[in-house]
Amino acid sequence: MKEQNHGKLKRDFKSLYRKILLASVVVAIVGIALIYFMVDPSLSAFKANEPDTEIVDMPVEDDFDKIENGIHSRTGFIDAPGMTETIQNCTNCHSSKLVIQNRMNAERWKTTIKxxxxxxxxxxxxxxxxxxxxxxxxxxxxxxxxxxxxxxxIEWYQLEE
Incomplete structure (x- = not known):
């Protein structure tokens, strides 16, 4: 009787082991596929041959550094000497709006840069x-x-109780 239970237990263990192994392989394959598509969705073999909307919507090269009414269209910076250097060095890491809103004197800018x-x-x-x-x-x-x-x-008024 013990040998029958032992044999059944051994078969159940093998069956459970196979199911766990199969589930692990499926999870690994799905995980690798998700990473593959997240890294570069354009690499997908299943993607239809449609034009990439991101490329279509990008600004035309002529509009990239367009100045309108003394303002750089893309960044909002005032067109003045030093604008190009500021765009090239500041907007690589953060928005031009962050730069514009932080109005500081020269000493504070030096401290911030440091x-x-x-x-x-x-x-x-x-x-x-x-x-x-x-x-x-x-x-x-x-x-x-x-x-x-x-x-x-301000026109003040009394709240009714």
Missing amino acids: WMQETQNLWDLGENEAVIINYLVTNYPPKKVGRRAVLTD
Whole structure:
């Protein structure tokens, strides 16, 4: 009787082992396929031969550095000396809007650049550092306002209880 139970237990174990092995192989194949498609979806062998909408929607080369009303269309930077250097060095890592909103004096820009170099892997800007700082201080100087404007011309009313 023990031998029968032992044999049945052994068969059940082999069956369970095969099922686990099969499930592991399926999970591995699905995982590899997902990684394959996430790395570069255009590599898919199942993709239809349709034009890539990302390429179609990209700006025309002529519009890439277009200036309208003194503003660089793509970034929103003011067209002035140092704009190109600022675009090339600042917008590689973050949006131009982040640069524009941080209105600082030259000393604070130098401190911020040093911090980015020490902690964010910003490269040495070399001669471009002075050009960029001058561009930012000239075109986006610190605003001398408080946190918010004082409320004026407000029509106050009483809340009914």
